[in-house]
Amino acid sequence: MATASKAVTNSRANLPFVYRQYSAEQLKQVLHKMYLVRRFEEGAEECYTRGLIHGTMHLSIGQEASAMGICMPLAEDDQITSTHRGHGHCIAKGAEVKRMFAEFFGKTTGYCKGRGGSMHIADVGKGNLGANGIVGGGIPIAVGAALSSKMMKTGKVVVSFFGDGANNEGAFHEALNMAAVWKLPVIFVCENNGYGMSTSTARSTAVKNIAERAAAYSMPGVIVNGNIFSEVAEASHQAVARARAGEGPTLIESKTYRHRGHSKSDRNRYRTKEEIEDWMSNRDPITLFESELREFGFIDDKGIEAIRDAVAQEIAEGIEFAKASPSPDISETGNYVYTEQA
C-alpha cells in the first residue's frame, strides 16, 4: 500500500522496523485503516443484530495488525487471496467501506453486486481476488496468480491469507509444494488465531508452530506476533523482497486471536472468558500500535481523536450509502453465471 520512506533519521535508529521505515503520515494512515477495519466489523455486526443484514459473517476483530502489516509493503497491483474472515484484508488492500457495506446489504453497488456477500467479498481493481468460503480454497489460486505473474513477467507478488484451520487441508500442502518447486512470487500467510472454528491447533495440528511446515517445502518459515504491526510488516517486507527477487515463496505464521466467535452461531464454549479477556485487555493490536505511536512521538491524543472521528463518520456514511442503494432486480438472478457474449 505504500512505498518505503527514504528518510531514516538518526533519532529513529533504535526504534522498531516500521518507525524507521515509514513516515508519520504513513503510519497514521495505518492506524486509520486499523480503526476502519474494527469499526466496519462492529458496524456490520450491529446491522446484523438489527436484522438489516442476513446470512452470517466471520469477524476479524483482534486481527487488524496482521492484515495491515502483511499488506503494508504491497503495491496496488500486487494481489491477494483472502478468507471467510477477510474484511480486514479487503480494507488493508484498499477497499472502500461503503461498497463493502453495500455488498453486505446485498445491493447492486456492492463489490459483488450483492451476489457474494461477506464470504466472497473481493476488490479486483485493488488486487483482492476474493475472500473464499472454502477453507484453503484460495491457496492454490494464489499460486496460479503467482504463476501468471512469472509467465507474464509482471513483477506482481501474490499473498495468500488463510487461517490455522487451512494448514490441515490438502490444498495447503499441494500448493506450497508447487510454489516452492517453481519458485513462484507468492507469500503464504497463516493467520493463526488458535482455533479452527472450535478446535484448537493443539488438538488439530501435529506441529507446535505452523511455520515449521515450511521446512517440508524448503521455504523460510517465519513466526511473528500478529498483534504487533511492526513485527508483521517487517516479516512481510522480507518475504516480498525475496519473492520479487525470484527467490520463491515464504510461509509467515502470524499468531493472533479473534475476539469474537467463529461466526454468528458461536456460543464460545471451547474457550474461557479469562482467555478472551486477556487478549482483549492486554494484547489488542490497535491499543498496542496506538501506544507505540504515542510513545515514539508519531501522534498525540488529538491526532488519535481526529482519526477516530473520521472513521466514525466514514462508517456512518457507508451504512447510509448501503441502505440507500438499490437491490438487484429479481429478473437478473441468472446474470454472471456465464460471461455475456456480444
Added chain:
Amino acid sequence: MDAMVRELSYAQAIQEAMAIAMDMDERVFLMGEDIGVYGGAFQVTGDLVERYGADRVIDTPISELGGAGVAVGAALTGMRPIFEFQFSDFATLAMEQIVNQAAKMRFMLGGEVSVPVVMRFPAGSGTGAAAQHSQSLEAWLGHVPGLKVIQPATPYDAKGMLLAAVADPDPVMIFEHKLLYKMKGPVPEGYYTVPIGKADIRREGRDLTIVATSIMVQKALDAAAVLESEGIDVEVVDLRTIRPMDKQTVIDSVKKTSRLLCVYEAVKTLGIGAEVSAMIAESEAFDYLDAPIVRLGGAETPIPYNPELEKVTVPQIPDIITAARDLVKGVR
C-alpha cells in the same frame, strides 16, 4: 479456399489444436501430470514439450486439487491454461476447485472476473483399467451452472471444440473417451472452431432419433447401418455439448421421427439420458411421441476388470440395434 484436409487420429487432432492455440496466443499453456517428456498418459501432448518448452508444457506434481487450483488462479489472472487430468476419475480429487471455485467465481464476484480455463478429462471404459480409471463422470460436472461440458465424438470436433474452448471466456470441461484417441477421421489444417452448445445431426432418418454422446455416437451410426438393411431409418444426433444443451435440435428431431432412444456410457440412472428424456417430455415434442422414450446407459455397477464383464457393463452395438428395433416395431 478449403484448408487441406488430412486423416488424423482424435489424439493427434487434440494435439494439433493445442499447438495452434499456443501459436496464436502466448497466454495459452499446458499443465498436467506427465505431459512433458512422457508425452501424457495417452500421448496426447506427445512431443509438444520439445516444440514449446517446459515453461509452456508444465509437468505438475501428482496434485490434482492443487494443480487444478493453480490453473484456475492462472486463468483468473490473465492466462489461458489447458489442464490435463491423467484420467477423468481423478476429477474426484479436484472437485473443490472445479465446482466451488472455477464454476462460481464469476457469479460470486458479480461479473468482475472470468475464469477461461480448459480442463481435459480422458474418460470411459474399454481399456481394462477397472473401476477407478474407467468412469464417465461428465454428468457430475454437467450439473454445475458456470461450467460448460463437452464431449467431442470425432477428430474433427475434438480439434474444433478444443479451439472453441480455449477462446471461451468461461471454464470448459472436455471429456475425451479414451477409446476414441486412436480413431481416425478427416481434420482440416489450420484454425477453425466447432461451436460449444450445438448438437450435430450425424445421420438423418425418419423412424427413430438416437441421441448419443461421445463413443456411443459411432456405435449408434454402426447400429443405424445395420438397421437400414432391415428398413429402419435412424436419425443419429450427436449431442456434443451436455451443458449448455442444444435442446432445439433434439426437439426438432423427435418431432420428425416420433421416437427417442438415448445412448450413453455413463451409469444409466440420473444421467444424460434422464435429462434428455425429461427435456423432451416437457417440450412440444412430447405430443409427437409414438412410443415411450428408451434409455441405454451403463450398468449400475463400477466398471469391472474382466474384459467380458467390462463389455456388458456399457451399451454395445447389438444392444442399440435391439433397442431401436423394438422401439420402432412397438415391442416396448
